[in-house]
Every structure is written in structure tokens, then in C-alpha cells.
Amino acid sequence: MTNINARETHWLFVMLILSRITLDAVSVFVKNSGTAAVINSAFGFLIAFALLFVTDRCFKRSSFDDVARDVYGKFGQKIFGFVFFCITLLNSVRRITMFSDAIGDFVLTASPYAFILIIFAVCAFVTALLGIEALVRISYITGGVTVLLIGIIMASSLVEVDITNIYPVLGKGRISNVFDMLYVYSDIVYLYYIKNSISGGGNRTFVNPLVKSAVVVSLVTLFYTLCVPYPVSEKFSYPIYRLASLSNTTVLIQRLDGIVFLIWIFSGFVSVGSLVYFASQIFKDTFCLKDRKGTLPIIAFLVFVIALIGGGKWNCADGIISAFAFGVLPATAIIFKYKNRRKKCKKSL
């Protein structure tokens, strides 16, 4: 794998997390905790931070495959890698379906679903073919623009803010599902896959993208809760689109719905492209293939076909990737550290 710059890589993960927030992440928070959606998102960030901190300390500079081999053995590593590949494939399918649904519902309303899927699949194939270097550079440019556009949408919907919408402060008063709370940050798991090829940025590589995206996630959730009263806020599948359509500040700043399309295009292409890239990389490393690019046409085709057949039936992918990122991975990392410590103890004896 080629060496990539830490600053640019951070934006790739910010884009991956933001791609969720431009789709349904905020409505998941609202459905879980009502008016306390912002507290839910803040808790999500804190738990994700704690779990990633533990994972990071256990991983140190070891590669993903080394950790898997050490914990599960040679054959176990293959199974672990294959499971991770399947999860990534499912994650790509889920993401491509969601973006195609969103664009089909609001922008290309007369276009067939398959047509929009093809555009995404072709784009994902080409981006993944160009490799991680191209991906992080595109993210570096589009990431800043996406954050700026989200900022414009929030600023323009300021007139709709009604502070009473955030009451009752504790909302439904429950945290229904921890993985639902964390799933927005789950794509950060891929950071551990490319960690060793990142140059610079210090040890805690996850901190920067996690904090940056958590700020945006919390702000969007807060604005949505303030602008749209509960339980109306539960009714909209794409909160950011609702915020944009509410914008009516001046003659110049109104009808910002079009901006959401730009955000969807940027985050959709980058996220689907990078997920397909990660799928091919994981497959290559797990089965010790020489060429990553050879698997790409098959993976892109698989993603397209599964998305076309399954449609919107892949909601389970969110929970699975979240459980893997914040359940299986930290557990594996802790076992890895424990085993290493035992080895060291035996040596010193």
C-alpha cells in the first residue's frame, strides 16, 4: 500500500461519517430518543471515543492482519478477514442503496432505480481502481466543501429555530440500542486497516477525524431538533434535506435543496468508492492475492446486483458494521494485548 498523508486521510474518514449524517443518521437519533437526539449523538461520540482509544492502545503499530493472526490463528485470520470483507461488501450495498434512493426520490425522480445504481457502481469501480491516494486527495477537497455546504444550510435555517422544540430535554429518556447510537461512527474501523501506511499525524490517528465529524454530527442534530418539532421530526427520512428546504433567509438564500444534491454527490461517490476500495483491499490481504485491481470488477458488480435485488432490505448492515467496529474489534484488540503481555511475561521468566 502506498504511503498517504495523515491530514488528507483524516478527511476521508470525515467524509465517510458525514455521508451517514447526510442520509438517515439524524432521524435514527430522533427515533431513538426524541427531543434528546443531540444528547444521544454526544453520548455516541463519547462511547465511540472510549472504545477507539482502547482499540488504539492495544493495536499500537501492529497491522490489522497481524492482530487477527495472533488472536485467531492462521485459519482464523482467513475467516476473520472474510467476515470483515462480507461486512464491508454489505456496508457498500447499504450505502449505494441509500444514496440511490435519496437521489431517486428528490432529484432524478423519473429515472429508473437501476440507472442511478449504475452511475454509483461505475463511479465506485473507477475510484477504487485509482486507489487510496486518489481517494484521500478527493476527500481532502470535497470534505471541506461538504462541511461548508452543511454550514450554509444550518445558517440559512436559523430563522426556523425555536428553542422550545428541544424540550422535554431528556426526550424519551432511554438509550434504546448502543449500536444504533454508534453506527454513525462505525466506518472509522477502516482506519485501522490503513493505519500503517499513514505518514505523520502521531499515534492517535482516530482522534482528529472523530472529533471533526462529531462536531458536525452534533450540530446538524441540534439544528434539526430545534427547527423541526418532535414528533414531526420522526417523519422525515432525510433531515438535512428538510433543513435545506426550510431555508428562506433572504431573496438570495432560499431554496437550498439543490445544495443537498451536491452534498449527496460528493459524499456518495467518495463513501461508496472508498468502501469498494476497502472491500478489494481486505479480500486481497486475506487471501494473499498479488493484484487488488483484479477483484474490483467482480466486487463492483456484486454491489450493484445485491443492491438492485435487495433494494432497501439491507438496514441490518448498519447494526452489523457497528457491532463489528465497536464490539468485535475492541474485543480482538484487548485479547491481542493480553496475549502479547503473557508472551512477554513468559519470556522474562
Added chain:
Amino acid sequence: MQKISLILIVCVICTLFSGCYDNEEIDTLATVMAVGIEKQDKQKLYTFYISDAGSFSSESTGDGAKAKCFVQKADDVETATQQLNKKISKKLDFSHLSSIIFSEEISKAGMNSDIVFFEKYASVRPQTLLAISSVSPTQYLEKLNPSLEVNPEKYFQKVFTDTEKYVTNLRLCDFTNAYYTNTTCLAPVISADIGRDKIEETDSNISQSAVIWKGKNVATLDNNWFLGLMLSDKSVDYNGAEIERTKKPKFDFKLSKSNLKVSINLKVKTDDGFDKKSAEKDAENFLTESARNMLDAVNVRKAVKRLFLLQKKYEEYNFDELIKNAKFNVKFSVVSERS
């Protein structure tokens, strides 16, 4: 070299996609500026007020009709749109829809079934204004000819919002919010002299407000001076005296499971002839009377949310009963006289 050729291939593919399925020229669209909905027999009569783009051009004299009305009878607005699209050469486009006007009959039966369609329709803005017409919306729209406006869309936007005095206005998103949060909202009631050949700016009037609760028009308010004072910064007329508030009203809620007391403090500037005591009494009577008609004029349901920590606790209260039997106490503090 390989990367450059790949980028070139992508560029070529992109140009192929630009033909796109959704390609629509502006002259193939019929821009709907207002929709009128009224009952006829067992179905509904939908009137689409469509802009005549040609009349906006510099060659136009300005006297001719700036819009054309197309009427379609159907069960719902979706069917009406589809049927009309088949009849006319252009496709109905709602991206410039400014107002939706319901007849009184429809508003009393319930407006939500039509509103749901407009809310789902991506090109319809949540800021689209809603109104109730005391006359037939079809006749009102067919005869409407505002001579001062070149673009009738502007007329609809300004008539509800840019007046010097308080006029109730209701947006599509406000209706949806009120419907799902079980709160009341007010809609303007249009009246016009439909006996004339043309309805000009001065021939239509918005003086009443309709109380909308659970998507239905439950009462009509003739004199809404107190609502105007609470909800807007504009001056209102009370028995010949002009009143204007200087600060937002202060509310104090005393809430138990069986009682609700609402105190309202308003700082106002007025003319000489303002009778404070009778105004306070009138305001209290108005609030008590309208509360009985299910008008939550001070938006109790929303305001008391501050008193709760959990949604579950808030939902335990029967606000319908509490508001019906609420006690109101209004205090005016005259801070200065109007110059």
C-alpha cells in the same frame, strides 16, 4: 498514462449520462402558482392557477390575464394532477406554488389528505401559504386579476405577509407541525366580491382567521386584535385605539393534572383613548371563549414542554381538557404613547 486514460473514459461516460431521463425544458412545464380545492358532489374540484409566461414579457400590455385556470374533478390531488397532465400539452410543475386555497366546506371536513400530497412532493416548498376562502376558490382564482403585479405569484406572497396590519398567515410546514404535535394553528380567511368580472387587489379582503385543529377548521374568529398583539410586532386596532407591543409577551404557566392557569404580561404603546381595564377583560374573555373552541391561542401545549424533563411525563397530561377549562389572566403595561 493508464490513469489519464481512465479519467478520459469517465469523462466520456459522464457526457453520455448528461442526456438524462429527467431532462425537462422550461417551455414544457406549466407553472402552478396557486391551487384551489373545493367540494363538488362526492368528489373534489381542483383549480390550478397556472402562470401565462408570455404575459410577463416586455411586449405584454399588462392588462391581459397573467394566469390561466384549469379545473379538474377528482378524488384527490394526485389523481387530479395526473388527469390534467394527460389533457394539457405541458406538465404541471409545483416548484413556484405560492398558496393553496381551501373552501370552507373542505376545511371543516379536513385538509390533511391534500396537504400530505403537497408535503411529499419534493418541489413544493414548506413555505407555501395556506388559506381558506369564504367564497368558491375556483371562482376566486378564475376572476383574480391583480393589476399592480406583473407576476401573480408575488401577489400571493405579499397579500398574506407584507400588509401593514396583522394578518394571520399559515405555511405548509406550520400546518404539518401543528397537525402532528396536536396543537392549533390559524389560517387566513379570504373573502371577495365574486359578483364582479375581475377581482382586483382592493376587491379581496382577509379579516378573519380560521382555527385549525387536527387538520380541520373548528372555528372562525372575526376579531383577532389580541392574537395579532401576541403573535406579531404589527399594530392592531382595539375599539378605535391603535396598540403596538414593545416587547414579546411574558407567559407564566401554573400547571397541575387538573388545572391550568395562564398569566400573560404585555408591554404596549398606545393612543390616548386606550381603555386598559376593558382591554384586559376583553382579552381574557377572548382567550377563555377561544379555548372552549379548542383554540390554543397561547400555544400552551408547546410552551409547557419546558416544565418537563421526559416526553412520557408530558404525554400523561390531558391538554385538551386542561385548555378547555384554563383560566387566563391578562395584564397590559402601557410603556409609552404612540407618536
